[in-house]
Amino acid sequence: MAFGFFNKIKEGLEKTRKSFVKNVETVIIGYAEIDDDFLDDLEAVMLTSDLGPKTTEYLMKEIRRGVTEGIINNTGDVMPFMEDRSTEMLVDQEDEITLHHPEVILVVGVNGVGKTTTIAKLANYYTKEGKKVIIAAGDTFRAAAADQLSIWADRVGVPIVKHKEGADPAAVVYDADLVIVDTAGRLHTKVNLMEELKKMGRVANNHVEGAPHQTLLVLDGTTGQNAVSQAKLFGQAVPVNGIVVTKLDGTAKGGVVISIKEELGVPVRWIGVGEGMDDLRPFNAKEFANALFNKGMIQGDK
Ligand code: GDP
Ligand code: MG
16 A cells, blocks of 8 residues: 555544544543543544444443443543444445446435546546546536536546437447446435436446446535435435545544444445545545544554
């Protein structure tokens, strides 16, 4: 792993680390021993750090168990214990994917969360892996959306197919390893969106058997636990099987990543840590936990 690669994630999670880890440390420093007040304060910190109710409840249960079983003997043991449990929760959601040929990925999410940017970053990532990528513009409502996608496609150097151009996309599609489809994100009414996304799925399926193979839901990390609520609504409309959390660089609410699998039953597959083309990373549990808890993975790394 390159030096800069991990640093970027660490840098991206800085705000989250500063608020979450610091707040936990403050509680730990404030108490000489573990008592009910200590545990209450700890719980409050978790709840305000966008870990969400389920994850907080789970971690608190684990911490109480740790105390009973003598794994946690003083307040100083709490942080490493939380780190272990959080890492386990994150590892639990890791998921290897075998790509079909071609693999069709539908990218969904409400406007502004970072869908189009994520598609460009994905195209860039897979192109660098030597894959033939095609971007498909499914967001036919807004000309501006298709234009934005074209600009990105040019920048990454991948072809783009636009549904409206009349040409049969099938030929191009079969030539590709990967087809990434942008979709409209207007959450007008749930029924509308559901119908539109279902239609997109059918169109994909007409061209490629079994498509879409992945439906990635993009969530804006800066919205913390609200992103989880949004995901639940989306999950009712389309079968989502992977989550992308964007904009982790601009927020202290990155703790939300820990809670996603627990809350939604869907794994986080990618995280966005910046606006640049290389700022989307495949989700790696250990790396994420290390970045979050400020552990140097690389020698000499602060
Ligand atoms: P869409 O409406 O869902 O397609 O969203 P866009 O892809 O157009 O992105 C909306 C804004 O979010 C743009 O200004 C992006 O540069 C920005 N953005 C997307 N991902 C990230 C990220 O990981 N970090 C930061 N800082 N900004 C991001
Ligand atoms: Mg868009």
